[in-house]
């Protein structure tokens with residue numbers, strides 16, 4: 001029990017620091033955070049920029065004469081109320097943008113994680129079992145190369161080859177514009193088809209890195225005395241491979257799953273932008289491009305929270321599955 | 329009597345970056361059914377290597393280069409993996425020395441028992457398994473309720489070692505090989521385990537082979553003693569004879585130092601010199617740099633293990649087959 005109290009306290013402190021960090025960072029960016037909104041208001045309503053700025057400030061709930069401490073207080077209290085701020089560019093609350101983009105991101109991330117993890121674990125364990133053979137050499141070398149490819153380059157490649165040239169994948173979006181969202185089989189299959197590009201771009205390097213970690217962990221475990229002792233007891237190879245080698249080798253990886261999901265949330269800005277895929281990363285990229293500080297702050301906060309939560313979950317999962325941690 | 333195990337010319341090495349460690353070289357001996365054999369020798373002399381090679385359970389960098397291990401006349405080393413797997417534990421069980429790392433850290437003790445039973449298709453239901461496991465755990469003085477559902481890290485070193493012994497007793501093997509079975513135990517528990525081994529020896533239809541560097545334990549338990557020096561088997565004799573009339577100069581030194589401890593501390597005469605390197609072992613007799621009887625031939629050629637009288641075997645040029653001293657060295661024998 002103590003473990004959870006400690007962890008929760010720790011989590012709250014990290015949250016506080018991280019959120020303050022985001023605030024300071026964004027507030028020190030050059031320019032008025034309301035400027036973007038003001039420009040679009042000025043254009044729409046055909047008014048002076050000063051006037052538009054005033055309106056924009058009001059819309060975003062910013063008082064330019066307020067001290068930074070009061071603004072910080074407001075920011076925090078808004079956050080505590082679950083309010084992530086206002087997007088000037090989209091002229092709507094950040095919460096709304098999160099609500100419609102987060103599911104897409106999570107969808108792609110979970111698919112990518114599931115696929116890369118299962119295949120990576122399998123390949124890594126397989127390579128380790130084939131130690132000192134050409135098979136291990138091939139798997140390891142190819143994985144090291146693939147692991148080093150940035151996902152956005154893969155994204156461009158996939159887009160070019162499969163969408164532009166072969167035309168087997170769509171060019172962008174989460175689903176075709178001419179279909180009404182529904183639970184029909186057709187719509188669902190389209191969703192998967194649209195997610196495939198970004199998913200692969202993220203999953204392939206991930207898979208390579210899971211493969212390498214799993215291979216490393218597995219060959220390390222295979223040297224352990226308890227493997228030899230399991231063999232001495234006459235256990236079948238299949239039982240040893242699963243219960244003794246794989247389970248122990250996988251343990252640290254299962255825990256880092258959560259961390260990797262957390263990082264992916266913020267890490268796929270470029271991939272989502274390239275595929276025009278309306279996830280968090282896409283809006284994050286947009287916010288930077290159009291200098292929408294409100295949206296930027298909100299999404300940034302969300303991503304930071306995501307990463308911290310993921311780390312916390314990873315610790316928790318580790319404690320849950322590894323008796324060595326659980327019992328401490 | 330029939331030998332249940334016959335080791336012939338067994339040679340095993342470890343591959344390391346610097347070369348090969350010749351940890352067991354030309355090892356030959358016989359183990360009679362239902363007898364107790366002790367393998368003694370100083371640390372790093374190759375005791376564990378011998379029994380691990382015999383059961384094909386060497387660490388990943390260990391290699392068996394040659395030799396035979398006949399179990400009831402069949403060579404274990406040439407069996408198929410599946411044939412060997414069936415014999416392991418059910419007929420020949422080896423309790424390893426590395427008791428601390430020999431249990432799966434993410435599995436409860438009970439699951440180790442369960443896996444073992446399932447591997448050999450023993451038809452026990454869950455209750456029977458618990459009953460048998462508890463019985464064996466009690467034999468090694470462990471509380472089954474406390475141990476069965478624990479993870480290895482919750483157990484002390486001595487407890488783990490006893491869990492391994494209990495596991496080894498589970499299927500009532502014909503041959504039980506124990507590597508330093510009492511090394512991690514306090515004096516009381518040690519005495520208990522020795523008592524247990526004594527009872528096993530009487531009670532079960534079981535052949536015991538155990539490794540120890542404690543020659544007193546060997547004296548207490550064993551029918552026969554094999555003395556290992558620098559990866560070589562240098563003497564094999566009945567326990568009685570080994571103590572009464574040690575043949576090999578090394579055995580002689582070993583026994584003398586033990587006896588001296590019991591009699592008069594001032595007479596303790598440690599064997600001079602250092603244990604040999606097994607990476608580059610001395611030529612000829614590996615004991616020659618430390619032997620006060622060393623002759624020219626000792627440096628050049630390795631002495632074979634020969635039978636003297638009444639089954640006593642020794643590898644030393646001081647002796648000739650059939651029990652006579654070598655003429656030339658007779659006068660050197662001062663003891």
Ligand SMILES: Nc1ncnc2c1ncn2[C@@H]1O[C@H](COP(=O)(O)OP(=O)(O)OP(=O)(O)O)[C@@H](O)[C@H]1O
Nearest residue numbers: 342344349351370371372373374375376377387606
């Ligand atoms: N896995 C290994 N790799 C390399 N060398 C090894 C390995 N295991 C043992 N050795 C070496 O082989 C030699 C014999 O080791 P072994 O474990 O058989 O000795 P031992 O007689 O059992 O000693 P102890 O009484 O300390 O257990 C030693 O020199 C040791 O350093």
Ligand code: SF4
Nearest residue numbers: 613616619626644645
């Ligand atoms: S063979 Fe020679 S060196 Fe070796 S123990 Fe006998 S006398 Fe000593």
Ligand SMILES: [Mg+2]
Nearest residue numbers: 375376377425
């Ligand atoms: Mg040993």
